[in-house]
Amino acid sequence: MISLGIESTAHTFGVGIIDSKGKVLANVKDSVTTKSGGIIPLKAAEHHIACCDTVVKEALKKSGLSIKDVDLISFSQSPGIGNCLRIGAIVARSLSVIHNIPIIGVNHAIAHLEIGKLICKTKDPVMLYASGANTQIIAYENGKYRIFGETLDNGIGNFLDGFARELGLGFPGGPKIYDLSLKSKKYIELPYTVKGMDVSFGGLLTNLKQKIASKKFKKEDLAYSVQETVFAMLIEVSERALAHAGKKELLLAGGVGCNIRLQEMCDKMCVDRGAKFFVPQNEFLVDNGAMIAWLGLVQFQNNGRMKLKDAIIKPYLRTDDVEVYWK
Numbered sequence: 001m002i003s004l005g006i007e008s009t010a011h012t013f014g015v016g017i018i019d020s021k022g023k024v025l026a027n028v029k030d031s032v033t034t035k036s037g038g039i040i041p042l043k044a045a046e047h048h049i050a051c052c053d054t055v056v057k058e059a060l061k062k063s064g065l066s067i068k069d070v071d072l073i074s075f076s077q078s079p080g081i082g083n084c085l086r087i088g089a090i091v092a093r094s095l096s097v098i099h100n101i102p103i104i105g106v107n108h109a110i111a112h113l114e115i116g117k118l119i120c121k122t123k124d125p126v127m128l129y130a131s132g133a134n135t136q137i138i139a140y141e142n143g144k145y146r147i148f149g150e151t152l153d154n155g156i157g158n159f160l161d162g163f164a165r166e167l168g169l170g171f172p173g174g175p176k177i178y179d180l181s182l183k184s185k186k187y188i189e190l191p192y193t194v195k196g197m198d199v200s201f202g203g204l205l206t207n208l209k210q211k212i213a214s215k216k217f218k219k220e221d222l223a224y225s226v227q228e229t230v231f232a233m234l235i236e237v238s239e240r241a242l243a244h245a246g247k248k249e250l251l252l253a254g255g256v257g258c259n260i261r262l263q264e265m266c267d268k269m270c271v272d273r274g275a276k277f278f279v280p281q282n283e284f285l286v287d288n289g290a291m292i293a294w295l296g297l298v299q300f301q302n303n304g305r306m307k308l309k310d311a312i313i314k315p316y317l318r319t320d321d322v323e324v325y326w327k
Helices: 041-063 082-099 108-120 155-166 174-181 202-214 219-245 260-273 288-303
Strands: 002-007 012-021 022-032 072-078 103-107 126-130 135-141 144-150 249-253 276-278
Touching: 002 041, 002 082, 002 288, 012 041, 012 288, 022 041, 022 155, 022 288, 072 082, 072 108, 072 260, 072 288, 082 103, 103 108, 103 288, 108 135, 108 144, 108 249, 108 288, 126 219, 135 174, 144 219, 155 174, 155 202, 155 219, 174 219, 174 260, 202 219, 219 260, 249 260, 260 276
Parallel strands: 002 072, 072 103, 126 249, 249 276
Antiparallel strands: 002 012, 012 022, 126 135, 135 144
């Protein structure tokens, strides 16, 4: 069975094609980038409209298949930016109707987890989901993927993008912050906000704006200090979730997971507590169509069905609102 997945939750329009054995046949994407400023939802949607046809065709060409070979259309239904989700849903419904192919909508966060489990061959991990709008500690418990901790304000990626904007860098800001951090080893004390199992970045960003405005601190020192601070926060709540849930595997997911320093800190924590750390390749950490295709396939093969009238977007649906009937 062949599933074609469409990802469009935010700045990326991606199309992935995967078979029932978990072999990724294609994973093509086109993402919004800027030299300054951040993502504007309307502009991102316009980007998706402009590139969607090309990305679908490129994915099919790369897979060596035609649309007639596709057995299922999967699309990111939740959560995400409404303007962007809507374009992916329209493309998915169009392909479904025109070519008479079943359709299924999936949860973006759970798709990250399931593709990570597939690629890394994990059994029952705690997932540190660190992306633009999302920062959650997720694990399976009693029929759902439960959120054991999360951000109280900004997602870690959005926080890093905001910090990058204050430094005059473009979007996405995370990779540029990482490159800048490599030029320093000087730690500047910053607000560290962990509340129980949750984290907060809002006060830290305000503090950083003040430091940048004062012109008393070097950009590279601030970049280094920011990473050491916010990643330590994520590691603390992840370790606590491992202990609380009694699990022995940590899986990293989301675009911020591409950060090598975060990977190093995750690995060290897991070694210290006798757990195993897993991280898939970068193409499966960032938003991508293959993860949508895979979760759609898993759900469909476990009697998940969706009528066309139900193939609508749900921008605010949380991870722990989804019944995990396929486990």
